[in-house]
Amino acid sequence: MLSLPRVASLARLSSRTVTARRSLTSSNPIRNAQVSQKEKVVTSSPSVAAPKTPAASASSKDTIESARSDLLDRLGSNSSGRVVATADSKSASLPHGKVFTVRPITSWIDKLASQHGSPTTTGGHGASSPVEHQPAKKYQKRELVLKTMQDSYTEIILPFKTDKALLEEYINVGGTLRHGKIMEDLDALAGAIAYKHADDGKPDSSPLTIVTASVDRIDLLKPLVVSDIRLSGHVTYVGYSSMEIFMKMEEISDTPGQDGNTILVARFTMVARDALTGKAAQINPMLLQNDTEKQLFQMGEDHKARKRVASDTALTRRPPTQEERFLIHDLYLKYSQYDDPQSKAKKPDDVEWMSDTKMSAIHIMQPQDRNIHDKIFGGYLMRLAYELAFCNASVFISSRPTFLALDEISFRKPVPIGTFLALDSQIVYAEGGDHHSFQVMVKADVMNVKEGTRETTNTFWFTFRDPVNGTPKIMPRTYAESMLYLEGKRRRMVGSLLAGRNRKNHGSGK
CATH class of the missing domain: 3.10.129.10 (Hotdog Thioesterase)
Structure with a gap:
């Protein structure tokens, strides 16, 4: 069970605060997604229609729960469908929904309470009592599923032109965007993509721990100016337990159907370990569907070989030429x-x-x-x-x-x-x-x-x-x-x- 202090935590990849109208999607959305000022949207499959969500308010708990149940029915191993998170929702449970994120899903104060006991009114002295022991959950062996590059494709839409609250988090003193904030988003996106590729669609499978092994390269191709931005990426190469994630940052064109300029490209390497044993965990293999995907996969092989050569010839190992x-x-x-x-x-x-x-x-x-x-x-x-x-x-x-x-x-x-x-x-x-x-x-x-x-x-x-x-x-x-x-x-x-x-x-x- 994923227990959240705010439903908004699900949609947020990189910020600690609730921000309106920020979406993560695998379609081409900003022209189609008209989201209210108190909503954020997560979408990971363009093939599934967005569910109808009733207007939510702090006082309409039944309506929110009804909408959430409808959303959970539409969630699958690839997070098909759409999760709508409202800033008015103070707490929520998603018992079997697949949400791919590297952000914490429980509050720190709840974690402290689980470790050290929580205040109790028994006896009227506010003493602490230990948390009840729960039997260890039994996990099934993780099954390998053949995945395509498209299966892990994910987008983050940052509508800076229309969302002043969001822009306020990213703007710097010179009126352009903060590079460090974008780097946070890239790392969070890479983690979400990696978890999505490694998922086998079964809630009882042995859990994985996926971490950033290295940032292979981030190149800024154009200056970061205030415009609507799309961050997108997918897995391009897999080894036994490692994945290469390719991501890019683009301006969203005001002209429908026209691609914007690419601003930034990045490559991250993520590795998976069994969360119970700490050993390297095999991840899902990849099905290459065309020559372009084969070339991307080969580039991943080349990058891996180049890093191996660079490591072998490092100045910490060999003298200068x-x-x-x-x-x-x-x-x-x-x-x-x-x-x-x-x-x-x-x-x-x-x-x-x-x-x-x-x-x-x-x-x-x-x-x-x-x-x-x-x-x-x-x-x-x-x-x-x-x-x-x-x-x-x-x-x-x-x-x-x-x-x-x-x-x-x-x-x-x-x-x-x-x-x-x-x-x-x-x-x-x-x-x-x-x-x-x-x-x-x-x-x-x-x-x-x-x-x-x-x-x-x-x-x-x-x-x-x-x-x-x-x-x-x-x-x-x-x-x-x-x-x-x-x-x-x-x-x-x-x-x-x-x-x-x-x-x-x-x-x-x-």
């Missing part, structure tokens, strides 16, 4: 003369020491930012890292930078609720001169204040651009900084090729 060693030596000859107190050479104004570009922040991990596994939501971590990187980039170029890409990141360890997260940012690569782009690294460490330890959970690599001037040149001082410099250079070179390919494939020009 001969060309890179020459580069390190050249850098040494340059910075040593600037760093030598006996030398008359002074560091030019357009050269910055890498060690002088550090910026840090510490955040408390609160339960409001958790996922359904009671760990901190990966999209929230991306937003925090992006915002620190943006601040650092702004200081580095003394103006507002343009975000270009988020390079591959791996989620090594989950971040527990209640811990301190230390974020350390640094500009690691900038060629200087007429070059406008540069690399910013953000390292995320979980701090154990009792033991006095720090453990790295993620390392983020962002590419920014100075839209007006060329950037200063970053100069390393130590061997460790030189390795960061080489890593940033490698990522920038590979990233430029991937970004160019994405722009070509999605009609964004050079």
Whole structure:
């Protein structure tokens, strides 16, 4: 049973507050969905007509329950039909409906009550009593179901032009959209898509835990401006327990039947584990229906092979190439003369020491930012890292930078609720001169204040651009900084090729 403090939690993938008129659908909806100001809609199959839903109000409990029963009858293993969530509904139970989300489905206060007991009026002293023990549920072996790419296709519609309340959550000081909020939505969408593909349609099957293993690439092809937005995606590749999710962000055209411009493309890798044993769980295989799907699947294979090669040749495993060693030596000859107190050479104004570009922040991990596994939501971590990187980039170029890409990141360890997260940012690569782009690294460490330890959970690599001037040149001082410099250079070179390919494939020009 899914017990929710608000029905609105079902439809919301990325926000902690109830927002009107936001929909997640697998049809092409915004022109067809006229939703009241107090509703949000989740649709996952264009083939099933939307159920008739009576007008709901806080006082019409019977009407709401009648409508909900009708909706539950229409829900299947692929979430066919439509779930309408109203902000007036304070509580609801969906005993057998399939709702695919990575957001928490129970309140934190209820979870605390289940762990520590809840207040009772017995004896009049407000003592706590333990929760009654319930027998463990018996699960059946999960069955594999042959799925198509279309089976996992999902959309999120963000009607920014017409919904001022929604826009208020995403708008930044400059009047454009916040990239960090979009990253949260992408991570939530990837999780929903992955759960949808892995579902076998049986409520008693052994449960799965699906997490973000890595963000392989996010490329911004056009600036984020205020318009109606569609986020869409589906599974493009499956291994034994892993899935590659391809997503894109598009403007919704005002002209009916005309596709809008692609703004952003992203690839995430999700992995599934048996929630009871913690072992890798096999997910549903994929049926490839045409040559296009075969090409997408092959691209997934190629990405997996490229990541394996990159891992094997990482600077943490192998020494730099001969060309890179020459580069390190050249850098040494340059910075040593600037760093030598006996030398008359002074560091030019357009050269910055890498060690002088550090910026840090510490955040408390609160339960409001958790996922359904009671760990901190990966999209929230991306937003925090992006915002620190943006601040650092702004200081580095003394103006507002343009975000270009988020390079591959791996989620090594989950971040527990209640811990301190230390974020350390640094500009690691900038060629200087007429070059406008540069690399910013953000390292995320979980701090154990009792033991006095720090453990790295993620390392983020962002590419920014100075839209007006060329950037200063970053100069390393130590061997460790030189390795960061080489890593940033490698990522920038590979990233430029991937970004160019994405722009070509999605009609964004050079």
